[in-house]
Amino acid sequence: MKIVVIHGPNLNLLGEREPDVYGKTTLEGLNQKIKTLCDELSVRVRFFQSNHEGDLIDYIHNFRKSADGIIINPGAFTHYSYALRDAISGVALPTVEVHLSDIHNREEFRKISVIKPVCIHQFFGAGVESYLDGVRYLVRHIQSLR
Numbered sequence: 001m002k003i004v005v006i007h008g009p010n011l012n013l014l015g016e017r018e019p020d021v022y023g024k025t026t027l028e029g030l031n032q033k034i035k036t037l038c039d040e041l042s043v044r045v046r047f048f049q050s051n052h053e054g055d056l057i058d059y060i061h062n063f064r065k066s067a068d069g070i071i072i073n074p075g076a077f078t079h080y081s082y083a084l085r086d087a088i089s090g091v092a093l094p095t096v097e098v099h100l101s102d103i104h105n106r107e108e109f110r111k112i113s114v115i116k117p118v119c120i121h122q123f124f125g126a127g128v129e130s131y132l133d134g135v136r137y138l139v140r141h142i143q144s145l146r
């Protein structure tokens with residue numbers, strides 16, 4: 001089984017960006033924790049981060065034939081990127097949306113996710129654990145399809 005973990009805009013600054021909201025773990029540290037879990041689950045994982053909408057879309061397209069599922073934290077694109085949403089629904093890979101912070105208890109604009117309807121689940125508000133919960137959920141889902 002192979003999954004891709006995609007981090008959207010500004011997540012390259014994890015650890016130094018608003019640590020009271022997003023935590024002190026760096027992107028590298030976060031990816032390491034995800035990798036450890038994937039190793040335990042015997043799942044192959046690839047990571048990608050970009051600040052550019054088109055690059056995120058290209059990455060999703062490129063892996064449409066070789067990955068079994070997607071974990072994505074779309075960052076602020078969550079709230080308005082119909083192009084990213086179309087990419088996810090277009091490739092028809094099971095996708096889990098994750099957020100470090102509790103998007104439902106912050107500014108009003110963060111409560112809306114245009115990505116959520118094309119995902120199998122949304123995890124939020126648990127920091128790094130949101131990603132780990134997302135990986136466990138996605139892996140169970142992919143296994144259930146086999």
Ligand code: DQA
Nearest residue numbers: 010073075076099100101110
């Ligand atoms: C985020 C929440 C988004 O609203 C924000 O724009 C981010 C990070 C999160 O992980 O909590 O960049 O996706």
